[in-house]
Amino acid sequence: MAGSFFRRFNRNKVLLLMVLPGAVWFLCFSYLPLVGTIAAFKEYRFSRHGFWYSLIHSKNVGWDNFKFLFNTDAALTITRNTLLYNIAFIVLGLVCSVALAILLSELANKKLAKLYQTGMFLPYFLSWVIVGYFAFSFLSMDRGLLNHILGYFGVDSMQWYSDPTYWPYILIFVYLWKSIGYSSVVYLASILGIDKSLYEAAMIDGASKLQQVRNITLPLLKPIIIIMTLLAVGKIFYADFGLFYQVPRDSGTLYSVTNVIDTYVYRGLKTTGEIGMSTAAGLYQSVVGFVLVMVSNYVVRKLDKDSALF
């Protein structure tokens, strides 16, 4: 048995070597820290004997650290905001980036296509702080571009940063602007991988562009769409902190539509810095994310066995 193990090892060593960096990364940054999860059930106190000693010898407090997430009305708001925004991001993100990918693949002028692609790709690399200032230059009360345009049409200046009405749309717009360029690349790559003869055959049969998209491109994109969506569903309880903190400039009057789990935890704990409570919040998000991935994968498997992730 041992011999066969080494034989197999030897045969696959190049492949194994390729897996090694990723495996080590996951081990160090995803699996080892799992031990730290016990901090969620501890009132963490420092001791002179280092981290592990402190962790093990801190007082057990059971589920107390989780209470702060569920204790107030805010719990409802932040869960609702987190879920609804992420659902909107997943659905709209999917529709927009697939549409964009199809459009880009249909462009005859490949040089221009590359140019558009790069242009749309660029925002992905900007930090949220910078994007926040972009938004500010549009939405500032006295110097913002938007208020100047409104003034041109005789509309009164808006206090954008103290009126929650439009923020759901602003946030979704900013998110899509920043992210679809990147996600469309994935779809574009798999569209380019589709056998061209399929389209040629369809054209000979007289299929229109739209029919080609519906009957060839979309069905062949289905597996990758499902994988990408399942992965996104797993992160549905994680909000993009920068988007919800930097873009609304941490304006208190907007919290009813901008407060999400991550910003709530940050604001609540930035002064006290209770490690136990922040670990509890992280654990809660992970567990819910895990359950959601399992459930949605189960549903996919019921509907279409081959498309399921596992």
Add this chain to the structure above:
Amino acid sequence: MSKFKKRAGLALAATTAFSIILSGCGSNNGNEASSGSGSGSEKPVELIWYTIGTPQKDVDTVMAEVSKYTQEKINATIKMKMIDWGDYTQKMQVLVASGEPMDILFTSAGGFDYVQNVRKGAFLELDDLLAKYGQGIVDTIDPGFLSGSKVDGHNYGIPANKELPQLEVWRFNQNLVDKYQLDTSGVKTLESLEPLLAAIKEKEPEVTPFAMDKNYVPYVPYDYLVTNMPMAVKLDGSELKVVNILETDEMKAALDTMHKYYMAGYVAPEAATTGSTSDLTTSGKWFLDRAQTQPLAENLWSASYGYPVTTTPASDAIITNTSVQGSVMAISANSEHPEKAMEFLNLLNTDAKLRNMIDSGIEGTHYEMIDATHMKNLDASQNYNMPSYSLGNNMLLYLNEGDPDDKWEQFKKFNAEGVASPILGFNFDSTKVATEMTAVQNVKEQFWSSLMTGTVDPATYLPKAIEEFKKAGLDKVIAEAQSQLDAWAAENK
């Protein structure tokens, strides 16, 4: 069968990786132990010192020089690690929580909170060490600092000897005051600013009459239990009662005035989300703001802005927990050499040569003496530009060019005139209401800036805020604070 093998392979890889990491930790421990035992012998001890401020290029060079001096005096060398202003609290939380080796660290009411970290066990209790190795500290620094920085009756840090009371002032851009011949002498209350603001608004539409950022809070004569949280106690000492600051008449009146000012355009429209007003101070396009002062602060401000700044008081000079704990040096709970660290702190707070070396660098390289007490920065000082307040006893420092000879006398006088807050020395322990505190903190973030800057109408928003605070459990927090305060008052009669 093949599945089993796959798993075995994975397990093997996991064990290998794990043992590498464990052995890494192990060897680390070994090092610490050996250096620990070395402290008794001739070998000098290295003290690791974490402090706040933008990391400076010449820190290691200067510390090498400092180490020569300290090795001679107390047989210890110094390794200083600086962490930038904005990162300090968060990075220190991680470093301390993970047990990073360190001996001395900066803490304060504002950065890496002193009281809370005492409660979490981050610092060593210093009562015995102070008595044994810190006599110089006890003799030199204002006793108000040592008593005010006690937590539950014990000292956990050495505060820097500097200005003791907190005095709020209105700062004026003197160029504009002169230009329009305004009289600032009668100004003290928020309401009394109105004619000045109105005059500037009318004559200088490009200028922000009342500069403020989102942390601005109108001054009311209360002392806050936790900085910028709504629990407060009235300063006149009539009764030791914890109240919600938003429910006091003083704050209500102040918020009404702020809203009036905001609507009149005296306050920048985006004040509630503005992080800093440095663009205004740089361009000079502001008329007044509020700041905390110390003796001769006008000179510092005028020098750094490049135009004259004058002040008038906006409050009385009050000694509060926040002002006492404005800069503290603590010994880490995991320090391997607490005695040496205390000896060093004692030397730092009493030895002018050492204190100035750490503050200004090497004589002849970073600064030069003009006369016996005054110094001048040289060009190289930009490679070693340290914040003075965070590095120990300020009153040992050489005077800057142009400082009056009696600078530190003025500080001592200022300190002597300060009035102690009725709750000086009381430190609220929020651990029992930690869940409520996070909720209250969130409500505070939601309403605070927009109310305090006058952006929203208090007639509608103030009741809403009070209601939300109640829902978040503020009453429970206040009740807990009150019972702690009563117990403290009974003990300290």
